[in-house]
Amino acid sequence: xxxxxxxxxFIKYSSxxxxxxxxxxxxxxxxxxxxxxxxxxxxxxxxxxxxxxTILNDRPINAETPPHLLxxxxxxxxxxxxxxxxxxxxxxxxxxxxxxxxxxxxxNNPKTYTIKELKKxxxxxTKVLQLECGGNGxxxxxxxxxxxxxxxxxxxxxEWTGVRLSDVLSASNIKSNSIYTGHYSADIHLSGDLEKxxxxxxxxxxxxxxxxxxxxxxMNGSDLPLIHGYPLRLICPGxxxxxxxKWLTRIEILDxxxxxxxxxxxxxxxxxxxxxxxxxxxNKDLKIIESMPIKSxxxxxxxxxxxxxxxxxxxxxxxxxxxxxxxxxxxxxxxATWMKTSLAAPVNSHAWQDWNILIDFPGEGYFEIWAxxxxxxxxxxxxxISWNSKGYLNNSVHRIYTNIKI
Amino acid sequence: MxxxxxxxxxxxxISSSSLHAENKSIDSKNKILLKEKCSSCHSLKxxxxxxxxxxxxxxxxxxxxxHGMTKLTKSDYINIIKYLSKHYNQ
Numbered sequence: 001x002x003x004x005x006x007x008x009x010f011i012k013y014s015s016x017x018x019x020x021x022x023x024x025x026x027x028x029x030x031x032x033x034x035x036x037x038x039x040x041x042x043x044x045x046x047x048x049x050x051x052x053x054t055i056l057n058d059r060p061i062n063a064e065t066p067p068h069l070l071x072x073x074x075x076x077x078x079x080x081x082x083x084x085x086x087x088x089x090x091x092x093x094x095x096x097x098x099x100x101x102x103x104x105x106x107x108n109n110p111k112t113y114t115i116k117e118l119k120k121x122x123x124x125x126t127k128v129l130q131l132e133c134g135g136n137g138x139x140x141x142x143x144x145x146x147x148x149x150x151x152x153x154x155x156x157x158x159e160w161t162g163v164r165l166s167d168v169l170s171a172s173n174i175k176s177n178s179i180y181t182g183h184y185s186a187d188i189h190l191s192g193d194l195e196k197x198x199x200x201x202x203x204x205x206x207x208x209x210x211x212x213x214x215x216x217x218x219m220n221g222s223d224l225p226l227i228h229g230y231p232l233r234l235i236c237p238g239x240x241x242x243x244x245x246k247w248l249t250r251i252e253i254l255d256x257x258x259x260x261x262x263x264x265x266x267x268x269x270x271x272x273x274x275x276x277x278x279x280x281x282x283n284k285d286l287k288i289i290e291s292m293p294i295k296s297x298x299x300x301x302x303x304x305x306x307x308x309x310x311x312x313x314x315x316x317x318x319x320x321x322x323x324x325x326x327x328x329x330x331x332x333x334x335x336a337t338w339m340k341t342s343l344a345a346p347v348n349s350h351a352w353q354d355w356n357i358l359i360d361f362p363g364e365g366y367f368e369i370w371a372x373x374x375x376x377x378x379x380x381x382x383x384x385i386s387w388n389s390k391g392y393l394n395n396s397v398h399r400i401y402t403n404i405k406i
Numbered sequence: 407m408x409x410x411x412x413x414x415x416x417x418x419x420i421s422s423s424s425l426h427a428e429n430k431s432i433d434s435k436n437k438i439l440l441k442e443k444c445s446s447c448h449s450l451k452x453x454x455x456x457x458x459x460x461x462x463x464x465x466x467x468x469x470x471x472x473h474g475m476t477k478l479t480k481s482d483y484i485n486i487i488k489y490l491s492k493h494y495n496q
Contacts, residue, residue, distance in 0.1 A: 059449040143496055144457045146466065190447035191474035 043088055046227040049078045056148045060084035060190065061227070064136075064153035067398070068302035070317070073347075073354055074128055075156040077220050082227055083133050083154060085262070086198030087188040089247055096223070096231040101168075101215065105182070105252035108173040115217055115231060121171070122163035127214060127237075128351040130157040130319045132292050134240030134268050137385075137394025143278050145391025152297060152398065157317065157352040160235045162216035165251075166209045174205065174253050181208045182258040183234060183245035200260025201242045201268065205253075207290070210322075212237055212350040215248065237350035238321040240268050240289050240392075263288075270388045277387035291321030294381055295395040296328050296355070296373035303400040310363070310404065315356035318343070318373035326378070328355040331370045335383065338372070361404045372397045436489035439482060447473065453494070460491040 053063040063082040070079060096115060104110040113121070133154035138145050169181075181202040189196040207213075214235045217224060224230040229246030236243040242262065252258075262268060269286035271279075296318035301307070318325040324346065329338040341357040361367060374380040381397050444453060458466065464487060471477060478486065 056455065057449060057451045059451075143459070146456055146458065146462070148452065149455045189474075192447075193474055196474070 042091075042226045042230075046225040049225070050082065050227075052079065053081070054151075054153070056150070060086055061088065062148045064150055065156070066302075067152045067297050067299055067316075067400075069299075070153065070155065070297060071299040071315070073157070073317075074220065075158045077158065077222070077225060077228070080156045080158055080219075080228065081133065081154045083148075083241055084187070084227075085242075086190055088227060089186045089188060091186075091226060091230060091247075096217075099231050099249075101232060101248060102250040103168060103172040103253070104250065106175045106178045106255050107169075107253050108175060109171065111168075111172050113168075118163050118168070118215065119217075122167045124161065124163060125214065126159060126161040127212060128157055128159050128347050129212065129214070129235050129237035130155065130350060130352045131235065131237060131241050131244060132156075132295070132319070134242060134289055134292070134392045135390070137396070138391030140394060140396070141385060141387060141391045143387075145389060147391055154241070155295075155297065155319075155352075157319070159220050160214050160216040161218035161221070162214040162232075162235070164211055165213035165215055165234065165236075166211050168215060169208060169251075169253070172253070175255070177255045178205050178253045180204055180254045180256065180258045182252040182254055182260050183243070183248065184250040184252070184260075185229075185245045186247040186249050197261040199242060199245075199262045200258070201240075201245065201263060202254070202258030202260065203236055203239060203243050204290075207236065207239065207322075212348075238291050238319075238323075240292065242268055257288075266390055268392065269390070270386075270392050275387070279387075280389050289392060291323070292319075293393055293395040294318070294320040294323070294325065294373050294375040294379055296325075296371045296381065297398050298369060298371050298400050301400070301402060304402070306403045306405055307361075308406060310361045310406065312359045312361065312402070312404075313356065314341075314359055314369060314371075315354065316371055316398075317352040317354055318371075319352035320373070320375040322350070323375045323377065324349075325353045325373050326376045328353075328371060328373045330357055330359065331372070332359060332361065332367045334368060335370060335372075341371075364404050364406055366401065366403055368399050368401045370397050370399050433489065433492070436485045440486055440489055443475075443478060443482060443486060444470075447475070453490070456494055457496045458490070458494065459496045460487060462496075463487055463490045463494075 050063055052069055053065055056062045061082055061084050065079050065081050099115055100112050102112045135147055136150045136154035139149040139151045184200055187198045189198050216233055216235050219228055232248045233246040234244045234248050268289050271281055272285055272287050298316040300315045318328045328341045328343050330341055331338050341355040343355045344353055346353050372381050381395050385394050385396055
C-alpha cells in the first residue's frame with residue numbers, strides 16, 4: 001500500500017525514537033506533558049506555547065482550551081486545542097521540501113505534488129474556519145462515555161492558508177462513480193506498529209468538493225506547528241475534527257464508503273435511532289457523523305467571575321457545522337425568559353460568528369448565564385444530552401455563573 | 407470473662423489490620439500490574455479519566471487486544487479489572 005511506503009520513508013528520520021518507544025522521557029515543560037519526542041525542539045516549543053491549556057492526556061498529547069481563553073474572534077495558535085490519536089511524527093525542516101501529497105484511487109489522473117508544486121499550481125487561499133472535535137462535551141455524559149473527557153474547549157476558529165481540496169481533486173479528474181475520500185498521514189500508531197494507520201477518515205465527495213476545505217500549510221500566518229500537522233494537513237470545517245487529517249500524505253478517492261482506521265467501528269458514529277442512556281449498540285445500528293450541530297460558547301466573562309455592577313457585557317461565539325447561525329439568545333433565569341444578542345455575520349463561510357450583549361441584572365445575587373444558539377433551519381441547542389456510548393455531539397447549552405455584588 | 411473479651415479484641419484488631427495490610431498490598435500490586443500492562447502504548451492518564459462499570463472495563467481491556475496488546479493471563483486480567491472497578495468505577 002502506498003501510504004505505508006511513504007510512512008516507512010519518513011521513519012528513516014525517526015528510527016531512533018522508535019527504539020525508545022515505551023520509555024517516557026520526562027520533561028519539566030509544561031506541567032503535565034511528557035513526550036517521546038521531547039528532544040525535538042519544534043515539538044517542545046509547540047507545547048510550551050500551549051501552557052494555558054488543560055492537558056487531558058500526555059501520550060498521546062490531548063489538550064483543551066478553557067472557554068474564557070477562546071475569546072478572540074480568530075483563535076491564536078497558542079490557544080488552539082490539541083487532539084492526537086497517535087504519536088506526533090518526528091519531522092525536521094527538510095521535510096517541508098521533501099514532503100509529497102498523493103492523490104490516487106478512483107481518479108483518471110493520479111498525481112503527486114510537493115508543497116511547492118501545490119502552491120504554484122493552485123490558487124492559494126486564506127480562510128477563517130471552525131474546527132471542533134466530535135467528542136467535545138463528552139465529560140458531561142451520564143453514564144460516562146469513554147475517551148478523552150473533553151469539556152468545552154475542543155473548538156477553534158483559526159486562519160488557515162493553503163489550496164482548495166476541491167481544486168486539487170478536480171485536477172485529478174475524479175471518476176463519476178466516486179463517493180468518498182480516504183485520508184492518510186504520517187503519524188505513528190500508539191503500539192509502534194508501522195503497518196497500522198493511526199486514523200484514516202474520509203468524507204463524501206459532495207462534502208469534499210465544498211470550496212471551504214483546505215489543504216493547509218500555514219496557520220495564523222505562519223508555517224503549521226508540528227503539533228498541528230506540519231508540514232501539510234487538511235481542514236474540513238464544520239465536520240468532526242478527525243476528518244481534518246494532520247501530517248497529510250495521501251488522499252484516495254473511493255467508489256465506496258472509506259473503510260480506514262476509525263471508519264468501520266464505533267468511532268465518530270452516533271445511533272441511527274434514539275436510545276435510552278446506557279444502551280450499547282452494534283456497529284450496524286450506528287451512522288457516521290457528518291456536519292457538527294449548532295452550538296455556542298460564552299467566552300466572556302470567565303465562569304464564576306463576580307460582578308460589581310448591575311450591567312455586564314457577555315460575549316462569545318456560535319457555529320453550526322455546515323450551516324449558519326441565525327440567532328443567539330441569553331437567559332439569566334434558568335431559561336424562563338430569553339434576550340436576543342447582537343450576532344455578527346461570519347467573516348467567511350464556515351467561520352464561527354461572534355455575538356455579544358449588555359445584560360441588565362435585576363439586582364444582586366447568584367445568576368446563571370445560559371447561551372443558546374439557533375441555526376438557519378431554526379434548530380436550536382438542546383438543554384440536555386442525546387446520549388451515545390462514545391460521547392459525541394454534546395451541543396447542549398453552555399452555562400456559566402456569576403455573583404452580582406454591588 | 408473480661409480476659410476473654412480482651413483477647414478477642416486484640417485478636418480481632420490484629421487480624422483485621424493484617425487483613426487491611428494484605429488488601430493494601432494486593433491493591434498496590436495491582437496498581438503496578440496496571441502500569442506494567444497498560445502504559446506501553448499510552449499513558450495511564452487516558453485510563454484515569456474514565457469512570458466505568460465493571461462490564462465496560464472488561465470491554466475496554468478486550469478491545470486493547472485489537473490494538474496489539476499482548477494477551478493478558480487470566481489472573482492479570484482479573485486483577486486489573488478488580489483494580490479498575492475499585493478505583494475508577496462509574
